Amino acid sequence: MMGPDDERHVLNVVVDNEAGILAKIAGLFTARGYNIDSLTVADISEDHAVSRITIVTGGPPQVIDQIRAQLERLIPVHKVIDLTEEGPHVERELALVKVAGKGEIRVEALRIAELFRANVVDTTTSSFVFELTGSPDKVASFISLMRELGLVEVGRSGIVGMMRGADKI
Incomplete structure (x- = not known):
């Protein structure tokens, strides 16, 4: 902390x-x-x-x-x-987010995933695994929303980052 x-x-x-x-x-x-x-x-x-x-x-x-x-x-x-x-740099993280639910919960999870541009990488009749790439804040917001819908499991890659512009490190 x-x-x-x-x-x-x-x-x-x-x-x-x-x-x-x-x-x-x-x-x-x-x-x-x-x-x-x-x-x-x-x-x-x-x-x-x-x-x-x-x-x-x-x-x-x-x-x-x-x-x-x-x-x-x-x-x-x-x-x-x-x-x-x-100075200005880009940070990104990849997350796999498993959500379980049926009916309206499933519809809502898909709707939120579309808003966040998350991809469905696995599906069953009772669950989804979403793949989401973005800033750490975006990933955290998506996970928080999915927690309310039936979050089962999360895997996060950790952050990768690099400077903006044409210069090489």
């Missing part, structure tokens, strides 16, 4: 794609009592040598600066970019 002086930050950490790097980064957060709200990892180079780790965390500005400095000191880390401080 973030305090009144805490800020949410999205960090992109570009690393060598080697065994144990994720454990090192998670250990850095754990050892210092920092929380990770979301963590995603993806290979970003054609030769599979480099990965991007996107971490969403929060804390007062001095803690965020300390996290960034400590990440930059890790040997396989090439670059740490605080998207929140760098």
Whole structure:
């Protein structure tokens, strides 16, 4: 839970794609009592040598600066970019949302899904699995509405983000 002086930050950490790097980064957060709200990892180079780790965390500005400095000191880390401080960026998340219901509940779930541009990726006579991509707020709003209709299960990918514009990280 973030305090009144805490800020949410999205960090992109570009690393060598080697065994144990994720454990090192998670250990850095754990050892210092920092929380990770979301963590995603993806290979970003054609030769599979480099990965991007996107971490969403929060804390007062001095803690965020300390996290960034400590990440930059890790040997396989090439670059740490605080998207929140760098400027305009895009954040997206994927969610799979299972909703059970019949009759009017089914109709309402489909209506809401259409408004949110969620896709039906599985259906039975008594349930749907929706796929939704969007901002974390959009995903949270959709889940909240589905909770009232018969939410059964949620799977969320975590946030991925990158700077807007033509520049490469």
